[in-house]
Amino acid sequence: MASTAIITGASRGLGLALARALAARQWRLVIDARGADGLEAARRELAAHTDVTALVGDVADERHRRALVTAAGDRIDALVNNASILGPSPQPELLDYPLDVLEKVYRANTIAPLALIQSVRHTLKPGARILNVTSDAAVEPYEGWGGYGSSKAALEQLSNILAAENPDLRVYWVDPGDMRTRMHQEAFPDEDISDRPLPEESVPGLIELLEGDLPSGRYEARSLIHINEG
Numbered sequence: 001m002a003s004t005a006i007i008t009g010a011s012r013g014l015g016l017a018l019a020r021a022l023a024a025r026q027w028r029l030v031i032d033a034r035g036a037d038g039l040e041a042a043r044r045e046l047a048a049h050t051d052v053t054a055l056v057g058d059v060a061d062e063r064h065r066r067a068l069v070t071a072a073g074d075r076i077d078a079l080v081n082n083a084s085i086l087g088p089s090p091q092p093e094l095l096d097y098p099l100d101v102l103e104k105v106y107r108a109n110t111i112a113p114l115a116l117i118q119s120v121r122h123t124l125k126p127g128a129r130i131l132n133v134t135s136d137a138a139v140e141p142y143e144g145w146g147g148y149g150s151s152k153a154a155l156e157q158l159s160n161i162l163a164a165e166n167p168d169l170r171v172y173w174v175d176p177g178d179m180r181t182r183m184h185q186e187a188f189p190d191e192d193i194s195d196r197p198l199p200e201e202s203v204p205g206l207i208e209l210l211e212g213d214l215p216s217g218r219y220e221a222r223s224l225i226h227i228n229e230g
């Protein structure tokens with residue numbers, strides 16, 4: 001039977017690149033995004049290769065999360081918490097950071113992934129993977145990255161403790177590296193980002209986590225490629 005994955009935020013960027021790779025490997029997919037047009041374009045493309053359900057919605061919305069989990073059914077092989085928001089662009093320094101916006105960033109980037117993990121806990125197959133996409137901004141004190149970075153830092157520690165509390169689960173928290181995506185352009189609004197690697201370059205590392213046998217832990221996606229190759 002085909003493996004089933006929920007991938008949040010798969011209408012573009014890293015989520016879509018991963019969805020394409022899993023579709024080619026015959027994974028059954030449940031994907032989402034807030035924007036209907038981009039999601040429908042992704043769904044149509046992926047449906048040529050595999051069974052895909054696409055649900056428009058915001059991961060911060062509990063009803064939408066429930067719909068995702070219901071669509072995935074009762075035998076889930078992987079939950080990929082990829083959807084994420086940057087917050088304001090350009091990003092304000094912490095002393096000026098609007099707290100209502102910070103709450104939204106935390107809801108999407110930190111609370112929603114945990115909420116989805118809680119919701120799928122009884123439908124995960126033995127050996128299922130939870131893959132939380134984080135960032136080097138979770139660990140580096142980049143000026144201006146306090147909102148987004150702290151949301152990812154919380155997601156990392158949450159993953160770390162979840163792994164310790166559930167030795168039977170594979171919990172991965174993964175820095176995909178800088179990627180040429182819309183989020184990256186928003187983060188560097190005045191920069192030419194054409195020198196950044198495409199998200200496809202981070203995908204083999206994620207596949208290694210989803211289909212390989214690595215222990216729970218923090219990984220850098222592009223460093224894992226060497227394991228894949230070797």
Ligand SMILES: NC(=O)c1ccc[n+]([C@@H]2O[C@H](COP(=O)([O-])OP(=O)(O)OC[C@H]3O[C@@H](n4cnc5c(N)ncnc54)[C@H](OP(=O)(O)O)[C@@H]3O)[C@@H](O)[C@H]2O)c1
Pocket residue numbers: 008009010011012013014015032033034035036038057058059060081082083084085108133134135136175176177178179180181182183184199
């Ligand atoms: N790009 C980088 O350099 C970089 C570096 C380190 C880590 N990351 C991480 O990598 C992951 C993917 O980022 P990306 O660069 O591929 O971003 P992206 O190109 O902006 O794509 C984000 C995807 O998530 C969806 N999305 C955003 N917020 C959502 C929400 N609240 N609910 C549902 N879907 C949502 C977007 O669609 P809609 O906007 O239509 O909802 C889109 O499909 C993120 O977790 C990001 O933090 C990226």
